Amino acid sequence: xxxxxxxxxxxxxxxxxxxxxxxxxxxxxxxxxxxxxxxxxxxxxxxxxxxxxxxxxxxxxxxxxxxxxxxxxxxxxxxxxxxxxxxxxxxxxxxxxxxxxxxxxxxxxxxxxxxxxxxxxxxxxxxxxxxxxxxxxxxxxxxxxxxxxxxxxxxxxxxxxxxxxxxxxxxxxxxxxxxxxxxxxxxxxxxxxxxxxxxxxxxxxxxxxxxxxxxxxxxxxxxxxxxxxxxxxxxxxxxxxxxxxxxx
Amino acid sequence: xxxxxxxxxxxxxxxxxxxxxxxxxxxxxxxxxxxxxxxxxxxxxxxxxxxxxxxxxxxxxxxxxxxxxxxxxxxxxxxxxxxxxxxxxxxxxxxxxxxxxxxxxxxxxxxxxxxxxxxxxxxxxxxxxxxxxxxxxxxxxxxxxxxxxxxxxxxxxxxxxxxxxxxxxxxxxxxxxxxxxxxxxxxxxxxxxxxxxxxxxxxxxxxxxxxxxxxxxxxxxxxxxxxxxxxxxxxxxxxxxxxxxxxx
Numbered sequence: 001x002x003x004x005x006x007x008x009x010x011x012x013x014x015x016x017x018x019x020x021x022x023x024x025x026x027x028x029x030x031x032x033x034x035x036x037x038x039x040x041x042x043x044x045x046x047x048x049x050x051x052x053x054x055x056x057x058x059x060x061x062x063x064x065x066x067x068x069x070x071x072x073x074x075x076x077x078x079x080x081x082x083x084x085x086x087x088x089x090x091x092x093x094x095x096x097x098x099x100x101x102x103x104x105x106x107x108x109x110x111x112x113x114x115x116x117x118x119x120x121x122x123x124x125x126x127x128x129x130x131x132x133x134x135x136x137x138x139x140x141x142x143x144x145x146x147x148x149x150x151x152x153x154x155x156x157x158x159x160x161x162x163x164x165x166x167x168x169x170x171x172x173x174x175x176x177x178x179x180x181x182x183x184x185x186x187x188x189x190x191x192x193x194x195x196x197x198x199x200x201x202x203x204x205x206x207x208x209x210x211x212x213x214x215x216x217x218x219x220x221x222x223x224x225x226x227x228x229x230x231x232x233x234x235x236x237x238x239x240x241x242x243x244x245x246x247x248x
Numbered sequence: 249x250x251x252x253x254x255x256x257x258x259x260x261x262x263x264x265x266x267x268x269x270x271x272x273x274x275x276x277x278x279x280x281x282x283x284x285x286x287x288x289x290x291x292x293x294x295x296x297x298x299x300x301x302x303x304x305x306x307x308x309x310x311x312x313x314x315x316x317x318x319x320x321x322x323x324x325x326x327x328x329x330x331x332x333x334x335x336x337x338x339x340x341x342x343x344x345x346x347x348x349x350x351x352x353x354x355x356x357x358x359x360x361x362x363x364x365x366x367x368x369x370x371x372x373x374x375x376x377x378x379x380x381x382x383x384x385x386x387x388x389x390x391x392x393x394x395x396x397x398x399x400x401x402x403x404x405x406x407x408x409x410x411x412x413x414x415x416x417x418x419x420x421x422x423x424x425x426x427x428x429x430x431x432x433x434x435x436x437x438x439x440x441x442x443x444x445x446x447x448x449x450x451x452x453x454x455x456x457x458x459x460x461x462x463x464x465x466x467x468x469x470x471x472x473x474x475x476x477x478x479x480x481x482x483x484x485x486x487x488x489x490x491x492x493x494x495x496x
Contacts, residue, residue, distance in 0.1 A: 014269070121357040132401075
């Protein structure tokens with residue numbers, strides 16, 4: 001009996017944003033693994049075992065899924081958003097590389113609606129031109145790399161989306177991010193704080209960089225910073241498609 | 249009778265990647281507008297008018313949708329991938345800004361699976377760490393901005409995804425992109441050419457930067473360039489989640 005591992009993106013929260021491809025994989029699974037609040041989004045049914053686990057258990061979870069597949073199970077690891085964007089897909093390949101790689105293992109990564117694109121759609125089109133996605137957490141990288149990437153993104157006049165901007169264990173870093181942005185960008189630059197998009201707790205707030213304060217973000221917030229041309233029309237925020245030669 | 253405009257992302261091609269939210273909007277539409285091959289993906293039905301139009305007609309298409317909504321229609325503009333990533337959402341807000349903005353207009357942007365994330369999922373997890381998305385076309389921006397963004401992205405050690413890498417009218421620019429990357433990155437850097445992902449024409453090819461040639465890309469290709477730590481395990485390409493202090 002040959003098993004499989006699927007890493008599936010559940011999107012930002014609204015079931016209407018789960019792709020049919022992911023839904024079919026969930027319906028066929030024998031085992032679903034993931035961070036506790038993501039597994040909580042899956043309905044129990046006969047023949048399905050749910051394996052919720054804690055945050056920061058990514059590698060152990062990936063190894064568990066590979067072991068279940070070796071035993072013939074159909075394991076689905078669920079991620080919020082897209083599994084390839086600061087989520088479980090990389091952890092699975094790290095586990096695969098660390099264990100003896102089995103070329104016959106049936107593995108599929110199923111994309112999902114990632115938080116920044118759900119947030120951008122609610123706000124308008126702030127990522128409508130070239131943009132960067134940066135994970136502001138320094139759990140797995142030195143803080144100096146975060147600072148370097150922020151400066152390069154600003155000097156390239158990219159719009160930016162920040163994941164994991166702030167947590168209880170890292171309360172001061174987002175203040176430093178705003179400081180760096182103020183050194184690199186004009187004060188009128190637009191900043192969108194998009195919290196829990198597509199869930200009942202959804203809240204969007206657009207301010208200028210000058211007005212932005214660290215407490216506007218928490219771990220459920222995606223922060224989007226426009227480029228130098230990003231503007232507002234009514235309640236919408238968008239980045240134009242064109243940059244004229246006289247532009248930045 | 250009050251109308252509406254929806255800008256909906258159809259994903260990269262496979263109907264299994266169309267979100268239920270987008271499907272509901274398509275089912276309720278009275279009018280569907282878009283670039284010819286995207287409108288061709290929509291089934292005809294009584295009560296629905298299809299308005300296919302040519303490429304580079306984005307602003308006229310957006311104005312048409314706003315006009316239909318003013319007349320009480322429910323217009324859906326379809327984009328491939330995600331409408332907020334190098335697609336129709338920004339064009340709609342440009343049209344809205346250029347015409348007198350009507351704050352009562354019912355407008356919604358519905359996210360979709362964008363090409364780079366569908367391509368990344370098929371390849372493994374090459375965008376598993378900080379990354380940039382860059383549109384290589386200079387139809388709407390000076391080429392110098394493309395070069396500047398490439399260099400900043402490389403110096404920030406971002407993974408990169410390139411949209412519109414090459415067209416018949418711009419055959420030489422992608423060669424210049426490869427030249428710049430070779431100046432900024434090591435020759436063993438991994439490059440993925442992902443063509444027509446999730447369609448019957450899908451083709452993925454992973455090479456090193458040294459091996460990459462301009463003819464590997466066309467207008468249906470998304471190109472993904474790893475960061476300095478991106479590696480292969482079996483047929484998969486992934487970027488690890490961690491950067492150690494001794495890293496780049």
